[in-house]
Amino acid sequence: MGSGYDSIKKSMSPKHFHLLALIFFLSTILSCELTTNQYSYYITGSKEKQETLKELFRLLNREMDPGEEQFSIVREIANELLNQQEYARLTNFLTDWVTSHPKDPFNGYLLLMVAYAYMKQDAGPIAAIYFNRILTKYPDLLVKGESIHFQCLKQLIQLEKKPEHQIRYYKELIARFPEKIDLGNAHFMLAQAYEKTGEWDMAIQTYSKFLPYYSSSIPGFPDALGYAMKLVDYYNSPKDWTFESLDSLVSAVKKALDSGSSRELRRLRAKVNFFAVSWGQDANQPVGMDEFNLSDFMAGNRIRYADTVDASSNANEAYLKTWGWTQRITTWYLYFRKIYFPADPEIHGRWEWAGVYYGEKF
Structure with missing residues (x-):
């Protein structure tokens, strides 16, 4: 018995068969063009770079199943835009992707790229929104051995100056990643944040935890150990030598x-x-x-x-x-x-x- 192809060929005149083949060929070309047009905003740079992006988008269009292969293509597109310093296109592409693929397991990492793109544009407050969003709404991921939550916490501590926020970030950093940080520095800065909010009992407790880390260097506090010791000693003393006036x-x-x-x-x-x-x-x-x-x-x-x-x-x-x-x-x-x-x-x-x-x- 002949193949389906042979059956179709035999049942059609040569004229009709060639017409069908032409339609199939044109539909394939049109499909590729539609894919390119769909992402035309992101096709930028030199001719060579444009061809690279076009090919990446073609690959992305064929990779329908969420997973590492699809993620690798999305990341390559993002990296290409990042290398071209096309930050607006990069953030638009990734945020649109996350919105249209809410169940993508790698969305946390993609939003991390968005946050860093805003950092590159000196838009720290916007970057902080994304870092915090990743931390609170997305599970942690290890990408190339690095925790995305750890990266977010490090950045938020630098960006968020409100002591109430710093308390939250330092506590989480100490609880979740003690082996990755200078615990002395973290305890001292957490105590500073408590002090600024007027939570003195917590501040003294945290300064006490800092004392064993006397070798830690605290930027901006050349005598951090002396400062902490004075407060802790004073807090724990009877203070019966004071006078009203x-x-x-x-x-x-x-x-x-x-x-x-x-x-x-x-x-x-x-x-x-x-x-x-x-x-x-x-x-x-x-x-x-x-x-x-x-x-x-x-x-x-x-x-x-x-x-x-x-x-x-x-x-x-x-x-x-x-x-x-x-x-x-x-x-x-x-x-x-x-x-x-x-x-x-x-x-x-x-x-x-x-x-x-x-x-x-x-």
Whole structure:
């Protein structure tokens, strides 16, 4: 029995057969032209690049089943447009594709390409919308071994400056990708975000988690470890050395000086972050309790003091000149400051004796 082709050929006159063949040939050509016309907006660049894009779109038109092969073609088209810096065409193509293929398992990655295209155009706020959309609406994908959610989180931390958003992103980064990040940096920046929102309990807890990572380098915070230690130590201390007003604090210190009681002076001074430096030295280097024994500097002498605080004092800090101390430098300025510590409203705005400056004031 002959083939179907032979049967058709035998049943038709040569004229009709050639006409049918011509129609089939023209329909094939027309189909290719329709495919090209459908995507004509995206056919751009040099003649060679246009031919490349045309061929890619022909391949895409034939690949009907969602999967890696179809994804590879879509990505090649996107990369070709990206290489030509045709960002508008690229974003239009990919967003149209995602809209018309909502079940494509690779849509998250394609939208990541859209976000990066907007980054290339210095359109950070629009890029952030896409990064966040991927993170919240699409499952994570590993493309060439890289998590698309991890890439989104890294970018969002740079783009989103609202602390409420940064809290969410840093928490997710720490929880999901601890092995891919500097945990010290992440904990410190998360604590900073909590601090900015006034969530002081969470800020202190997070600063405490940062402390073991003392070797971490935090851009913009050369003394991040010292800053965190001060807050954590201060938060955990009894803070029973504070006074309601500057006048009451100065009066208590003068009374202790009059009595010559180093023990009372020791009780009045701050137990956290107390410093003793010469003028011009870094007051951010606190001294230990055992390193500053006031009795060694009194030696039975009567310590005298000015009637009032120094004229350079202001609403937030004050200096009281004293003299008669033993050892090499006999004049000290006692330094008092108003406490700024919103983490504890009960002491925020009270006063403390925070340190000593050795020598005459400059």
